[in-house]
Amino acid sequence: MTGPVQLSKATFTGGCFWDLEAAFRNVEGVAGTVAGYTGGTEPDPDYEQVSTGSTGHVEALGIVFDPAVVSYDQLLGIFWAMHDPTRPDGRGDYTGPQYRSTIFYHDEKQEEAALASRDRLAASKQYGDRPIVTELLPASTFWPAEACHQQFYEKCGRGYTTSRQIYE
Numbered sequence: 252m253t254g255p256v257q258l259s260k261a262t263f264t265g266g267c268f269w270d271l272e273a274a275f276r277n278v279e280g281v282a283g284t285v286a287g288y289t290g291g292t293e294p295d296p297d298y299e300q301v302s303t304g305s306t307g308h309v310e311a312l313g314i315v316f317d318p319a320v321v322s323y324d325q326l327l328g329i330f331w332a333m334h335d336p337t338r339p340d341g342r343g344d345y346t347g348p349q350y351r352s353t354i355f356y357h358d359e360k361q362e363e364a365a366l367a368s369r370d371r372l373a374a375s376k377q378y379g380d381r382p383i384v385t386e387l388l389p390a391s392t393f394w395p396a397e398a399c400h401q402q403f404y405e406k407c408g409r410g411y412t413t414s415r416q417i418y419e
Contacts, residue, residue: 258282259318261326262289262355262390264309265334267345269403271312274333276402280321285313286396286403289355296394304347311355313393323361327368330354336372337381352385362387 263271268286276284288296291308301308316326334352341350354369356362365387373383395401 256317258315260357261314261316261323262311262393263330264311265330265352266341266350268310268312268396268400272402274329275312275314278321278329280317281314282317283315286400287311287313288394288396289391290353290388298397298400301349304349309349309351309353311393323364324368327365331372336383336385337378339384354385354387355390356387357390
């Protein structure tokens with residue numbers, strides 16, 4: 252008989268939280284995802300407040316995962332593959348400080364792994380001489396987004412193609 256599953260948390264930001272959630276939601280070993288806001292000063296922010304770019308919060312994805320099935324390093328690989336970490340204020344139609352690229356680490360091991368991963372990406376020159384601007388910060392209070400933002404693509408009947416096939 253085995254003991255209880257030990258789940259871990261990861262928190263990433265990098266563009267719209269709808270895209271982040273779609274990229275991670277169906278990864279084997281991810282037990283759950285929640286779109287939300289973190290990193291700012293406004294308590295219990297809502298979408299309208301965060302979308303102004305003045306709260307310091309970013310649109311974030313909270314992930315609960317089973318590290319026995321999917322490693323934090325694998326999650327970092329998906330994170331790097333699904334956005335351009337050289338853009339300081341988001342990507343595509345989503346630009347502004349609320350869309351910046353950040354890894355919020357939950358412990359020292361995650362901080363070390365994120366730093367090593369970021370350094371490997373920079374050394375790879377995948378983005379030429381453009382610097383990787385992704386911030387690494389300690390996890391802070393995470394505020395879940397409104398219900399209409401959870402599993403957004405499933406709700407609106409729109410598909411989202413992820414880079415997941417790379418990691419299978």
